Amino acid sequence: MSKFIEQPRYSCALGAQQSIVAIKRAVPILHSGPGCGTKINRLLGQGEGYAGGSTVPCTNASETEIVFGGEERLKSVIEGAFKVIDADLYVVLTGCTSDIVGDDIGQITGEFQTENKPIVYVETGGFKSNNYVSHETVVNAIIDQYVDKFSPDKSKIKRLVNVFASIPYQDPYWIGNLEEIKRILEGIGLSVNILFGEKSDGINEWKTIPNAEYNIVVSAWAGLGIAKHLENKYGTPYLHFPYLPIGAAETSKFLHQVAKNLNLEHHRVEYFIKQEEKRFYSHIERTADFMLEFRYGIPRRFYTILDASYAVGFSKYLLNELGIIPAKQFIVDDTPEEFQDSIRNEFQHISELRAAEVEFSIDAGAVQAKIKNDERKNRALILGSAWERDLAKEIGADLLIISVPVAYRLILNCGYAGYNGGLRVIEDIYDRVLDTYR
Amino acid sequence: MSTINLKETEVPVREVRLGSITGFEGTADELVRCSQAGTLKDSTRNFSQCMGCSSGNAFCQLSMIQDAAIINHGPVGCAGDFFTFNFTYRVGQMERNLPAVNGRYFNTNIEEKDTIFGAVEKLESTIRGVYERVKPNAILITTSCASGIIGDDVESVASSLSEELGIPVVACFCEGFKSKIWTTGFDAAYHSIVRKLVKPPKQKTNKVNIVNFWGSHIFDDLLRPLGFEPEYIVPFSTVKQLEHISEAVATIQICPTLGTYLGAALEQVYGVPEIKSPPAYGIAGTDTWLRELGKVLDREKEIEEVIIKEHIRVLPKIKEYQKQLKGKTAYLTAGAAHGHALIALLRELGLEVQGAAIFHHDPIYDNGDPASDALAHDVNTYGDIKNYNVCNKQAYELVNILNKVRPDIMIARHGGMTLWGAKLGIPTLLIGDEQFGFGYQGILNYAERILETLDNKEFVINLAKHSTMPYTKWWLEQSPFSFLRSDLDVKIY
Ligand code: SF4
Numbered sequence: 001m002s003k004f005i006e007q008p009r010y011s012c013a014l015g016a017q018q019s020i021v022a023i024k025r026a027v028p029i030l031h032s033g034p035g036c037g038t039k040i041n042r043l044l045g046q047g048e049g050y051a052g053g054s055t056v057p058c059t060n061a062s063e064t065e066i067v068f069g070g071e072e073r074l075k076s077v078i079e080g081a082f083k084v085i086d087a088d089l090y091v092v093l094t095g096c097t098s099d100i101v102g103d104d105i106g107q108i109t110g111e112f113q114t115e116n117k118p119i120v121y122v123e124t125g126g127f128k129s130n131n132y133v134s135h136e137t138v139v140n141a142i143i144d145q146y147v148d149k150f151s152p153d154k155s156k157i158k159r160l161v162n163v164f165a166s167i168p169y170q171d172p173y174w175i176g177n178l179e180e181i182k183r184i185l186e187g188i189g190l191s192v193n194i195l196f197g198e199k200s201d202g203i204n205e206w207k208t209i210p211n212a213e214y215n216i217v218v219s220a221w222a223g224l225g226i227a228k229h230l231e232n233k234y235g236t237p238y239l240h241f242p243y244l245p246i247g248a249a250e251t252s253k254f255l256h257q258v259a260k261n262l263n264l265e266h267h268r269v270e271y272f273i274k275q276e277e278k279r280f281y282s283h284i285e286r287t288a289d290f291m292l293e294f295r296y297g298i299p300r301r302f303y304t305i306l307d308a309s310y311a312v313g314f315s316k317y318l319l320n321e322l323g324i325i326p327a328k329q330f331i332v333d334d335t336p337e338e339f340q341d342s343i344r345n346e347f348q349h350i351s352e353l354r355a356a357e358v359e360f361s362i363d364a365g366a367v368q369a370k371i372k373n374d375e376r377k378n379r380a381l382i383l384g385s386a387w388e389r390d391l392a393k394e395i396g397a398d399l400l401i402i403s404v405p406v407a408y409r410l411i412l413n414c415g416y417a418g419y420n421g422g423l424r425v426i427e428d429i430y431d432r433v434l435d436t437y438r
Numbered sequence: 439m440s441t442i443n444l445k446e447t448e449v450p451v452r453e454v455r456l457g458s459i460t461g462f463e464g465t466a467d468e469l470v471r472c473s474q475a476g477t478l479k480d481s482t483r484n485f486s487q488c489m490g491c492s493s494g495n496a497f498c499q500l501s502m503i504q505d506a507a508i509i510n511h512g513p514v515g516c517a518g519d520f521f522t523f524n525f526t527y528r529v530g531q532m533e534r535n536l537p538a539v540n541g542r543y544f545n546t547n548i549e550e551k552d553t554i555f556g557a558v559e560k561l562e563s564t565i566r567g568v569y570e571r572v573k574p575n576a577i578l579i580t581t582s583c584a585s586g587i588i589g590d591d592v593e594s595v596a597s598s599l600s601e602e603l604g605i606p607v608v609a610c611f612c613e614g615f616k617s618k619i620w621t622t623g624f625d626a627a628y629h630s631i632v633r634k635l636v637k638p639p640k641q642k643t644n645k646v647n648i649v650n651f652w653g654s655h656i657f658d659d660l661l662r663p664l665g666f667e668p669e670y671i672v673p674f675s676t677v678k679q680l681e682h683i684s685e686a687v688a689t690i691q692i693c694p695t696l697g698t699y700l701g702a703a704l705e706q707v708y709g710v711p712e713i714k715s716p717p718a719y720g721i722a723g724t725d726t727w728l729r730e731l732g733k734v735l736d737r738e739k740e741i742e743e744v745i746i747k748e749h750i751r752v753l754p755k756i757k758e759y760q761k762q763l764k765g766k767t768a769y770l771t772a773g774a775a776h777g778h779a780l781i782a783l784l785r786e787l788g789l790e791v792q793g794a795a796i797f798h799h800d801p802i803y804d805n806g807d808p809a810s811d812a813l814a815h816d817v818n819t820y821g822d823i824k825n826y827n828v829c830n831k832q833a834y835e836l837v838n839i840l841n842k843v844r845p846d847i848m849i850a851r852h853g854g855m856t857l858w859g860a861k862l863g864i865p866t867l868l869i870g871d872e873q874f875g876f877g878y879q880g881i882l883n884y885a886e887r888i889l890e891t892l893d894n895k896e897f898v899i900n901l902a903k904h905s906t907m908p909y910t911k912w913w914l915e916q917s918p919f920s921f922l923r924s925d926l927d928v929k930i931y
Contacts, residue, residue, distance in 0.1 A: 004564040005514060005545045006571075012515025027908070033583045033614035035491020038854070039518030051908040054833040054854035058488040061615050066587060080485025080921055084834050086910040096513060096584040097615050100553055126513035127548050127584055362547070365571065386521055390538050405521035 006365025007387040009305075009332050009403050010170060011040050013124040015131025016138040018044045020091045021052035022168030023195070024202030027087040028052075031074045031105060032095020034060040036126070043404055044131070044169035046411065057081040061097040070098055075108050082117065088203045089146065091138065092121040099125025113145065118203070120145040130334055132307070135167045136225035143229065147209050154210040154234060159262070161185065162193045162212045162230070164223035165244070165417075171310075172406045176415020177244065181218060184418050187272040188255055189264055210234045214262055218244060218254070218417075220308030221339040237261075242342065244313035247321045247422030248280040276419045283423055291430075298433050299381035299398050301325045303371050305364055306383055306403050307333035312346045314383055314402070317422060319351050324381060326356035328374060330367045332403075335360055371395070381429065398432045400425075440804045442632075442703045447593045447609065449629040449699065451492075451617035453480070456698075458800045460618045462828035463919045466781075466794075469826060470814045473801030485921040489831050491614030493580050494519050495623025500578045500610065500630075502527045502652060502673035503680070507542040507574040511561050511592060512582025516614075517545035530652040530674060542572045548584050558590050565599045565607060575677040576606040576635060586613035600634075606677070608634040618830060619798045621695055621773065628700035631672065631680055632707065639685040639708055645669040646735070647689040647710065649697030653873030657690065660744070660877075664737045671700075684708035688734050692872055693717055694803050694810050695775040702804030714805055716812035717775065718877045720782035721749075721756070722819045723812075730809075748878040759885035760788035766892065769843055769859075770794040771829075771836060772851030776872055778812035780849060783875050785820040787885050792843050793825030795836050797852070827919075833858060837909055838918035840864060847892055863902030867891040 011018075014036055020028040027050075030037050037056045041048065048055060057080065059065065059073045074092070081090055092109050109121035122141040124134050165181055166174035175197045182194045193208060194200045215227040215238035227238035239261045245254040252273050259269040291298075302324050304311045308331050318324040329347060340360055347358040361367055368391050371382070380397040382388050386407035392399035401409050402416070415421050440455045452458040461481030462469055472478040493516060501508055501523045510517045520543045527541050546564045548557045565577055577599075581592055592609040600607040610630040612623045648657055648670045657668040669675075671683060689704050689712045691697040701712035711734050718727035725745055732741030768789045770780055777796040784791050803810050816823065825843075829835050837858045840848065848859035848866045859866035867887060869875070875884050907914075 003547070004509075004560070004567060005517070005547050006543065007540070008514050008517045008520060008545055010514065011518055012513040014515050015518075030488065033491055034489040034618065035494050035614040035620065036515060037488030038490050039494065040515060041518075042522045043518035043520075048854070048857070050906065054487060054831060054857075055908050056488045058486060060486050060489055060618065061583075062618055063616060066615055076484045077486060084485060084910060084913045084921075086908055096582070097587065100584065100587045126515040127550050127553055129550075130514060365542075365544070369571075386525075387540060390540060393538070407521055407525050 003363055005362050008043070009364055009385055009405070010334070011043055011131045012126030013128040013131065013134035014093055014095050014126050015040050015044060015170070016124055016134040017056065017093055018052070018131070018169035019135050019138055019167065019196070020093070021045070021049045022174070022197055023089060023206070024200055025050060025087050026089040026091065026203070027081065027085050028056055029078060029081050029090055029092045030056060030058040030095060031070060031092060031098045031103065032058060032061060033097050034058065036095045046406065051085055051087060055085070057085060061095070066097060066101055069101060070103050071105070071108050074103065074105060078108070078112060078119070088118060089142070090117070090119045091142065092119065093124045093138070094122070095124070096126045099123055099128065118146060118150070131170055132167060132222040132333055135170070135222060139226050140229045142206065143209060143233070147206050148233070151207040151210050156213050157191070157208070157211040158213055159189060160191045160193065160208065160212045161262070162195065162209050162215045163218065164215065164226050165218035167222060168196045170404065172404055172411050173402070173415045176413045177417035177421065179413065180415050180418035180420050184251065184255060184276070185216070185258065187276070188259055188269045190258075190262070212236055214239060216258060217241065218309070220312060220343055221335060222333070242312065243316070243346065244309045244417050246313045246317040246416055246418070246425060248277050248419055249321055250313070250316050251418045251422070252277060280419045280422065284426070296437060297379050299324055299429070300378040301327040301376070302381040302383060303327050303330070304383040305330045305332055305367055305385065305388065307331065308335050308339070308343050310383070310402055311358070312343065315347065315350050315356060317425065319354065321422070322426065325354070326350060327380065328370070329356055329358040331358060331360050332362055332364050332367065334362045398429065398436065400428055400432060440702070440806070442706045442804070444633045444707065448611040449625045451622045452619045452625065452798075452800060453617060456800045456802055456804070458619050458798055459828060460798045460830040461922050462799060462826070463922055464826060466813055466823040466826040467817050469799060469828070470811070470817055473799070473811070474808065474814070476801070478799070478801050481922050483832065483921045484923060485834070487832055487834060489618070490620040492612040492617055492620050492623030492626055493582060493614055495620050496580050496610050496612035496627040497523060497623075498651075499624055499627040499672045500580065501541050501543065502530065503576070503578070504674060504676050505575040506677055507544065507568050507572045507577050509544045509546060509561070509564055509568060509577060509579045510582065511546045511548070511557070511579055511585045511590070513548045513584055514545050516582040517543070526652060527673075533654070534674060542568070542574065544568050548582070553584060553588050556588055556590055557585060558595055561590065561592065561595050562599065565595070565603075569603050569605070574605065576608065578630065579607070579609050581609070581611050581613050583613050583615050586611075586616070606634050621798065624696055625699040627672070628703060632700065632703045635677060635680045636684050636708075637681045641685060642687060643682070643685045645686040647671055647683050647686045647704065648692065649689060649700050650692040651696070651872060653692065653871045656873045656876055664735060664740055666735060684710060686710050688713060690731070691717060692876065693773075693775045693779070694812070695773050695800065698800065698803040698805070705805065712805055714807045714809045716810060716815045717779050719779035719875055719880065720786040720819070721878070721881070723779070723782050723815060724877050752878045752882060755882055756786065756885070759882070759889075762889060763788050763885070766790070766847065767792050767845040768847050768849060769840060769845040770849045771796070771855050772849070773797045774799055775812050776851055778816055780851065780875065781816045781823060782812075782820065783881060783884050784849070786881055787888070789888070791823055792845050793827065793839065794823060795827045795829040795839065797828075797830050799828045831855070834909060834913065835918045838914055838916065841914050842918070847888060860898045860901050861905040861907065863898050865891045865895050865898055
């Protein structure tokens with residue numbers, strides 16, 4: 001596909017700098033033009049975290065580096081970074097400038113690697129891919145160049161799993177989502193390497209990646225490449241759950257699948273799921289009369305302009321548990337063709353009674369026009385980004401911002417995954433709906 | 439004086455055009471003297487952090503032209519700032535009672551194969567697609583490192599599509615790698631506007647161009663009674679308005695760092711005089727600026743009346759503030775001319791400016807007139823500033839300095855810097871609207887905000903208690919300029 005993009009909702013390959021920022025006490029080192037880091041940070045993320053944003057070391061490539069090469073400059077910035085920035089892991093990422101010119105960053109970084117410094121390099125020139133794809137590349141590079149070297153032993157530990165789910169910052173709710181996924185997996189008796197965010201143990205946790213008994217990928221497609229890589233490298237099997245589980249039904253389904261694959265103790269798993277479901281449905285039951293009787297209009301149909309994992313996850317939940325019907329669904333994450341059929345298939349069977357139409361497009365400006373022209377009989381909900389504000393207003397829809405750019409929400413630890421996330425979805429939808437009345 | 443050459447597709451970067459620098463350690467007086475003697479040399483850093491790039495600053499000025507569409511010709515990451523500016527655009531729409539719209543911003547999505555075969559066709563089809571979808575009155579193209587290095591002939595594409603579509607399709611060359619001074623992006627944007635949008639004057643009007651960001655309309659009350667109409671450019675202008683800025687009677691700079699090129703270009707090419715004086719910050723600065731304005735607009739008598747009236751109004755109040763702020767210390771980080779302006783303001787209010795980290799330094803502006811030198815004005819009016827540091831958003835230097843200096847307040851004029859004051863428990867003030875401190879009223883505005891900030895320490899004290907520091911202990915003990923390789927020639931003639 002070579003179409004232009006109006007209203008971008010993801011970044012370029014270098015956008016994976018945010019995946020590094022999300023690892024505890026890790027810092028990216030950019031070998032790129034002077035503006036890349038800031039631009040990425042403006043789209044992905046509110047706030048700079050530990051060592052992101054204005055802290056990120058960068059060679060700020062100039063004409064000199066283009067003409068004469070930037071290897072010397074990179075070397076001196078890496079040296080400086082080790083002295084100035086207090087971090088456990090340093091990851092060199094290249095931008096367009098370096099990749100087009102062809103700097104040998106492997107050689108420069110290699111010198112530091114021979115000294116056993118915790119440093120990794122990856123070519124992430126912006127044009128190479130988007131940040132969904134390069135997230136995989138970067139994680140794999142850390143595994144190959146750092147984890148493999150520093151993990152003391154690679155024997156399997158029973159019940160230890162690695163989780164590859166939300167892509168940090170690309171999913172604005174990544175912290176909350178990862179926390180919930182970790183919580184529920186621990187609930188059924190697993191030890192979890194969640195790898196990113198506050199609930200991870202940073203690089204110590206990364207070093208135990210080879211020890212995991214299983215890898216769990218919770219994503220439509222982005223992240224699968226990591227699991228496949230680990231399967232080849234350490235023989236670790238993986239489970240692919242192809243969307244974000246939201247609400248009780250899907251989350252329980254997810255846990256059952258995990259339990260089956262890992263042969264977990266039936267009792268403990270069922271007990272946990274029961275408890276969680278009980279709690280989940282008690283809240284819904286307690287307020288069901290309110291939801292049923294609210295007579296001034298709530299959304300009946302929804303559009304999504306989201307990445308595939310969210311689009312499927314939300315559709316299943318909104319339809320099957322809340323009875324909001326999917327209108328046309330738009331997936332804007334540049335899903336590689338090989339995965340599109342299985343995603344279409346998910347929408348084909350979105351409930352026992354219904355199919356939903358889905359379209360893949362990276363040009364969200366065009367998507368907006370389609371939604372605007374769609375025939376509507378009742379109040380709609382849009383799950384999209386900050387770009388959808390006017391569209392929502394124009395068609396009288398409620399807007400829940402799930403995708404970057406977020407702009408109109410500040411996110412701390414809100415998440416939509418799992419049992420807790422499902423409840424949060426209801427709160428947030430009703431929050432938007434009720435707020436429209438005077 | 440730099441000669442404006444509209445035949446060239448690109449404006450030379452500031453380093454070349456003005457001799458601007460991004461690294462300096464010393465006193466303001468030294469810097470001014472080196473600048474005036476033409477002996478200023480840049481220093482480089484062996485270690486550096488992310489800055490900003492010209493493409494962002496060009497977009498900043500182009501993205502709020504109301505009836506234009508913008509195409510960023512690059513990989514999608516270069517478009518990461520689209521919504522940031524769209525947000526600003528929309529806030530401005532609210533303030534101006536304009537209907538809510540999104541900016542029409544597009545990215546050509548340069549991919550790997552394009553770096554081999556070129557992305558010219560992609561650009562062409564994007565321009566056509568955008569025209570179909572938006573029907574704008576102009577299409578402006580910002581370039582990227584990738585498009586620049588692969589050598590796409592964006593100028594030719596723009597010209598031929600301009601002909602084909604019958605609207606201006608304008609290339610703005612702002613590749614990030616070309617300059618260490620991101621404000622070069624402003625120059626690039628203005629160059630493309632003056633080259634391709636502005637038309638030769640048909641008649642003189644009573645309009646005064648105000649080169650600004652998207653600040654409040656503070657010039658209405660000054661100019662209208664004098665018989666002039668302010669024309670705030672470039673954000674929130676229309677293509678039509680921009681066509682006629684050559685017909686104005688004068689150009690005011692809210693900040694010469696922003697508008698140096700546009701002011702000079704309009705004067706050199708179309709004879710619109712630029713007000714050449716440091717912007718109006720502090721009493722002395724505002725007096726000078728107003729008198730210069732009076733001279734250019736031929737309203738000297740009226741301006742003297744304004745000055746007297748305003749002095750009577752603000753001087754007693756300033757005295758009050760001075761009493762309250764006496765003995766307080768401040769540290770400042772900001773862009774060049776605006777930083778200089780804020781220094782004047784802080785000192786007018788009686789604060790001790792312990793030092794400043796200013797993003798770059800232009801030894802001279804495009805008009806070639808030393809009268810515009812705001813830093814020289816600071817030094818002459820209020821005395822030297824020790825610890826004057828030219829530092830292009832290098833947070834590690836700033837943290838190091840703040841940790842040692844520990845001022846009562848830090849003033850920042852750019853995102854990404856405030857955190858470091860706050861993490862150290864230093865109350866920090868960031869003001870977005872650069873018009874906020876302008877003129878006599880601006881002194882009072884700032885005084886109020888400074889007092890508020892000094893008074894409200896709870897958040898920063900608490901934050902400091904619970905914060906981590908990504909900088910090593912070793913670093914915080916070093917000289918802040920350890921990585922600055924200074925080739926500065928300090929010989930003064
Ligand atoms: S690639 Fe170049 S133009 Fe794009 S954001 Fe980076 S420095 Fe700026």
